[in-house]
Structure formats: structure tokens, C-alpha cells
Amino acid sequence: MKPADVGIAVMVAVIWGLAFVASRIALDEFSPELMTTLRFAIAALPCLFLRKPDVPWPLLIAISSTLFLGQFLAQAFAIAHGVPVGLSSVVVQSQALFTIAFAAIAFGEMPTRPQAIGVAIAALGLLMICGTVGYDFSVNAFAILM
Secondary structure (H helix, E strand, C coil), X not given: CCHHHHHHHHHHHHHHHHHHHHHXXXXXXXXXXXXXXXXXXXXXXXXXXXXXXXXXXXXXXXXXXXXXXXXXXXXXHHHHCCCCHHHHHHHHHHHHHHHHHHHHHHHCCCCCHHHHHHHHHHHHHHHHHHHCCCCCCCHHHHHHHC
């Protein structure tokens, strides 16, 4: 891998991580609903200049609503109600575990034994990280984040 590629990868990780800190700061001024709406409005600006993807409107609306309500609004609500941003950034990655479970249920795509072992190790690591955080945040907010 070229040094430039490593630099770009590090830059992406830093920007991604700082987005959680920026969310925490924004939530001091805005409600979770307003912050998430503003985030989507700003992110949607390129849509004014790009062609609509070859996806039916109902599916596009369903995907957008799922991302809006199911991920980002829940994440903003959890951060606003005391879930630390560091924990939030880690827990958001648990979506990979849910994706594997949904693929197994919906499509019968069972992970191989090594993949299942990897998933189990990742889940255990996630639980260990969650266990190291103080319990001064709302368990309900954490459940919504999950």
C-alpha cells in the first residue's frame, strides 16, 4: 500500500471520528431532531446536481427514512441523552453484526465457521468496551443506539 493511501485512510478515520465530536457540540444547541434534519439537508445538496439513481421512489424513500430515523436520529438522541461519543462511534459499528444476522434470516446466507468465530470475537469485544464505560448515562438511550 502506498503511503498516500495510508494517509487518506487515516484522514477518513479522523474525519469520521471528529463527526461524532461535532455532533456532541451541535447537540448543545440543537435538538436531536433538528440536528439530524440539518445534517440530511446539507448532505442532500448534491442531489440538486446529480441524476436520481435507478431506484423506484418508494424504495428510495424507504432507504432514506430508515437511515434518517433508524440510524442518525437514534444516534443523535442517544448522544444527547448521555451516551459518550466514543462509545457511540464504536456501537454504530455493531450494525455489521446485525447485517450478518439479517442476511442469515432473510436470505439463508449462513456465515462459515471462521466467519462465525470472527463475529463472536467482535461481539465479545464490543461488550467488553461497553462494560468499561461508567453507568452515568441513560440505559434507555444506549438501547436506542443499539
